[in-house]
Amino acid sequence: MFLEFFGFREQPFGVTPDPRFLYLSPAHREALASLYYGIESGRGFLALIAKPGMGKTTLLFHLLEKFRHNARTAFLFQTQCSSREFMRFLLAELGVESHDQDFVRMHEEFNKMLLQEARAGRRFIVVVDEAQNLDASVLETVRLLSDFETPRAKLLQIILAGQPELADKLASRHMAQLRQRVSLLNRLSPLSVDETRKYIDHRLRVVGYAGTPLFSPEAMVAIARFTEGIPRNINNFCFNVLSLSCALRQKQVDVALVEEVINDLDISQHVTEVAPQRNVDFQEMASMMAGNPAQARMSSPNFERMDSLTPAEARAYMQQLSGQLKDWQHNLDRIAPHRSSARIKRD
Secondary structure, three states: OHHHHOOOOOOOOOOOOOHOOOOOOOHHHHHHHHHHHHHOOOOEEEEEOOOOOOOOOHHHHHHHHOOOOEEEEEEEEEOOOOHHHHHHHHHHHHOOOOOOOHHHHHHHHHHHHHHHHOOOEEEEEEEOOHHHHOOOHHHHHHHHOOOOOOOEEOOOOEEEOOOOHHHHHHHHHHHHHHHHHHHEEEEEEEOOOOHHHHHHHHHHHHOOOOOOOEHHHHHHHHHHHOOOHHHHHHHHHHHHHHHHHHHHHOEEEEEHHHHHHHHHHHOOOOOOHHHOOOOOHHHHHHHHHHHHHHHHOOOOHHHHHEEEHHHHHHHHHHHHHHHHHHHHHHHHHHHHHHHHHHHHOOO
């Protein structure tokens, strides 16, 4: 493991949404401030839109931590469900078992909890992550939850967080009533090259790294471009490149290491593009190979392209070709006894 090799206290590029590692880019900082203000001012419905891997879940955990002492909170991520299941998940998150309750009873139970928290002077915040998966009927159920209010204030603050498909759903004509209630909509954009460098440096500081720069400037640029500034992609890539750097006992990641990892991570794409699977008549191919191996070799649709492939593409193609050759050999072995039997009969 490279923790000891690089002097890390823990894994700097994990995949869990740990708020300690939250890096606030300008877009993340603006979204956090907007969501915080929306809850503080009792706006009711808020929305956060981001591509997968942009860190929205980590941002939401950080937001809820700010209200830990003065609000009742629920965080839902089970969004492929019916309206009844949604209410059951919500009450379960709040510590209430509701397996045998009907939909109306669950609504009454939830309303009672809202009133209790309001009398105690506490806010009530519900976050629905991956909300783009919610069916239209479930979104209507969520909208009806916002009807719980007093003449002076909303009893419930709801944050819908999801991928760009959520914005498409909210924009549809069937969601007009829900869209009108969303008072603040925030988006997270990918990190720039400079923000990617700051993001990586931030995570390294959290785990106690204090040595010389771990990534060369050229490596940083290459990582930012390949990962497209998406934090989850950056984490996965940095884990792979640091693992390779440790294996080679190399203390700094240079652009050559980055390019090697890029080739490794791209290999499945190259296999698909360079050597797609084809339906092969193995008996015909085996006969052809037995009679004229050179002709079989030259008949490959990609043979003429071999001199124009990159090393990674050539390696991927050769792996594909090796698998086909094994299949051909298997079929040769299978038909050989039949050919011998036919020859004996002719003799």
